[in-house]
Amino acid sequence: METAWKAGLEDVIAARSAICRVDGEAGRLYYRGYEIGDLARAVSFEDVTALLWFGELPSTAEAVAFAARLRAARGLPAPVKALLERLPRDTHPLDALRTAVSLAAAHDPDARSSDREANLRKAVRLMTLVPETVAAWQRIRAGQAPVEAPGMDSHATYFLELLSGRAPAPEVARVLDVVLTLHADHEFNASTFAGRVAIATLADLHAAVVAAIATLKGPRHGGANEDVLAMLREIGDPACAEAFVERRLGAWAALSRHARGDPRVRVPGFGHRVYKVDDARARVLRGMAKSMAEATGRQQLFDVAERVYDAMRARTTLPVNVDFFSAVVYDALGISPDFCTSIFAVGRVAGWCAHALEQYADNRLIRPRAEYVGPAPRPLPR
Numbered sequence: 042m043e044t045a046w047k048a049g050l051e052d053v054i055a056a057r058s059a060i061c062r063v064d065g066e067a068g069r070l071y072y073r074g075y076e077i078g079d080l081a082r083a084v085s086f087e088d089v090t091a092l093l094w095f096g097e098l099p100s101t102a103e104a105v106a107f108a109a110r111l112r113a114a115r116g117l118p119a120p121v122k123a124l125l126e127r128l129p130r131d132t133h134p135l136d137a138l139r140t141a142v143s144l145a146a147a148h149d150p151d152a153r154s155s156d157r158e159a160n161l162r163k164a165v166r167l168m169t170l171v172p173e174t175v176a177a178w179q180r181i182r183a184g185q186a187p188v189e190a191p192g193m194d195s196h197a198t199y200f201l202e203l204l205s206g207r208a209p210a211p212e213v214a215r216v217l218d219v220v221l222t223l224h225a226d227h228e229f230n231a232s233t234f235a236g237r238v239a240i241a242t243l244a245d246l247h248a249a250v251v252a253a254i255a256t257l258k259g260p261r262h263g264g265a266n267e268d269v270l271a272m273l274r275e276i277g278d279p280a281c282a283e284a285f286v287e288r289r290l291g292a293w294a295a296l297s298r299h300a301r302g303d304p305r306v307r308v309p310g311f312g313h314r315v316y317k318v319d320d321a322r323a324r325v326l327r328g329m330a331k332s333m334a335e336a337t338g339r340q341q342l343f344d345v346a347e348r349v350y351d352a353m354r355a356r357t358t359l360p361v362n363v364d365f366f367s368a369v370v371y372d373a374l375g376i377s378p379d380f381c382t383s384i385f386a387v388g389r390v391a392g393w394c395a396h397a398l399e400q401y402a403d404n405r406l407i408r409p410r411a412e413y414v415g416p417a418p419r420p421l422p423r
């Protein structure tokens with residue numbers, strides 16, 4: 042048997058996929074062949090979702106029908122609302138979301154079916170369940186009742202309205218729309234892979250999304266943008282950014298290799314398994330962070346971020362990743378640090394569903410081997 046292995050499956054091809062291409066050397070990202078910057082500029086998140094699921098950008102008529110289908114699924118299920126109202130108020134938003142999706146599985150009208158049409162219906166329901174749950178939990182934990190938003194608005198507008206109870210300015214909704222597109226998919230990232238492993242056992246779509254949300258939480262993955270915002274706030278003053286980076290990297294260099302694995306000693310928002318240079322999403326987000334910070338009077342945090350970025354550029358070859366400037370955008374949107382990863386999930390659920398549909402369509406159980414390095418066979422001790 043082949044025993045060569047790579048820690049963390051680095052660069053291992055685990056399946057074939059036609060959804061998303063990451064060019065780590067050039068820092069480019071494509072959904073179904075379309076460059077992410079082009080999509081972010083010109084295509085709505087709903088149309089991007091249709092592209093990911095069905096393989097082509099929708100025609101005008103298809104786009105109208107798909108958006109209507111998403112809207113028709115709106116409305117937080119009563120059992121999910123009741124569950125959220127019972128959770129301890131300090132439950133992490135992503136834990137609340139994971140628990141809610143798990144409960145929603147039990148109430149899903151297609152719970153016992155995993156054929157393509159049933160899965161599409163479930164995917165549509167998950168697309169609305171995730172933002173509804175995220176927004177409802179944000180309000181409930183702050184002592185406010187969840188609201189409904191009965192309008193005909195876009196996905197991004199709907200989510201923002203559920204959050205604040207009032208319609209957002211169109212330019213704010215557009216910013217969130219772009220953020221959702223940028224987060225919608227990223228090939229075999231950890232949460233998507235976890236979801237595909239679940240689907241490959243022929244578990245249901247909700248089970249896969251629960252696995253994906255659980256995996257998104259960690260600071261090596263989606264949890265990093267939470268850490269970025271906390272770090273930028275801790276630095277506070279742009280004049281302190283360089284010294285902070287110097288201290289953090291100096292302390293990091295003095296540690297053992299094992300100790301350097303601790304997320305708290307790293308600089309969150311930098312480094313990536315696949316990208317060798319800054320990626321296209323980070324470039325788009327940097328521009329958005331700048332204009333949002335100016336528009337909302339939160340320039341200070343953007344300036345801190347810029348100084349951290351420059352200090353990291355001068356001292357390391359680590360690329361900036363999607364979590365760094367998205368944290369600044371979230372701050373400008375008034376979003377608290379522990380809520381950032383939930384916004385990631387609102388976008389990424391589109392990709393999780395796309396990968397689940399692709400895995401179902403051409404499935405084989407994902408079951409790798411371990412290279413055994415434990416004791417040789419031996420008798421029990423007397």
Ligand SMILES: CC(C)(COP(=O)(O)OP(=O)(O)OC[C@H]1O[C@@H](n2cnc3c(N)ncnc32)[C@H](O)[C@@H]1OP(=O)(O)O)[C@@H](O)C(=O)NCCC(=O)NCCS
Binds near residue numbers: 265304314364
């Ligand atoms: C994203 C990440 C998990 C990629 O991990 P990976 O491919 O397994 O790379 P490793 O953890 O093996 O890191 C490779 C080297 O770079 C260093 N490194 C990577 N990211 C670093 C960071 N953000 N700050 C400081 N050092 C970093 C590691 O310490 C390691 O050096 P060492 O072997 O001398 O200890 C990693 O870069 C990281 O932890 N980044 C910070 C968290 C983050 O922003 N996550 C969001 C990802 S989108």
